[in-house]
Amino acid sequence: MHRDAATEIHALKADSFGRISLMRGSGGPFVRRDLAHVPIWLRLPAWWLARREALALRAIHGMADVPQLLAWDGRRLDRSYMAGAAMYQRPPRGDAAWFHAARRLLQQLHRRGIAHNDLAKEANWLVLEDGRPAIIDFQLASRGDPRARWMRLLYREDLRHLLKHKRMYCREALTPVERRLLKRSSWVRDAWFRTGKPVYRFVTRRLLKWEDNEGQGPKP
CATH class of the missing domain: 1.10.510.10 (Transferase(Phosphotransferase) domain 1)
Incomplete structure (x- = not known):
């Protein structure tokens, strides 16, 4: 599949860390995370998150019922689409x-x-x-x-x-x-709620003006 010849069907999600779109290529539909429009000050964390995903997907290559990594070039991450x-x-x-x-x-x-x-x-x-x-x-x-x-x-x-x-x-x-x-409550959970979650909320809600809404995306 020639990735540059792929066309966007529609956007699935767009936030400060990139645009996720359903794409159509010669091999059929796939999902693309594109960092092209990420603000300069967020490019490093956006790249780090996308790279982290690429490494995880490589580790589970061939496993059923998870995305398969198709390509990662440092700016765009393509993975298989699951209907x-x-x-x-x-x-x-x-x-x-x-x-x-x-x-x-x-x-x-x-x-x-x-x-x-x-x-x-x-x-x-x-x-x-x-x-x-x-x-x-x-x-x-x-x-x-x-x-x-x-x-x-x-x-x-x-x-x-x-x-x-x-x-x-x-x-x-x-x-x-x-x-x-x-x-049972683990110390990992307790540490997250005491330290990590307040920072996460400050960054996403105050700095990025983004409400996660339990994974349902930003509010309109």
Whole structure:
């Protein structure tokens, strides 16, 4: 596929860290993150986030129900398109099988040495056209040895976020072990709420004038 010959179908999201568009190329539709219009003062963090996503996608190449990296040249990141709807658009209410499959998908991700770190956002969980779960948006993903203590803590946080969604949409299917895990608070979560989240809110809401709205994008 000649990437420069691709045409934009429509924008999926545009913010201070780039424009994400659904594109059409000779091989069919794909998704592009373009940093061309990022303000100068944000180019370095935007590049860092896109590069982080590219490295994570390389680590999970060939895995089902996650995006496949097509290209990354330092300005544009192209990944495969997966037809479906975000969790908040098509909630898996009462669908215990969906959450069971989502947990298996998360385990596969973790075996590859990847912690997603942003699964609280319903927009990062897809319900594909055939009903399967999928995971997207790996900008904040961490890579490391799956056996490392730090990575195991991050994996547990990924799982806790999935279980929170399960509690919301399929509470009756929670197992006793899952209920206990939801009640346990890790120091990673506590540290984020004390330090990281206030900084995140200040940067996104005060400096960038952007309301994340739990992954549903900026408010109009």
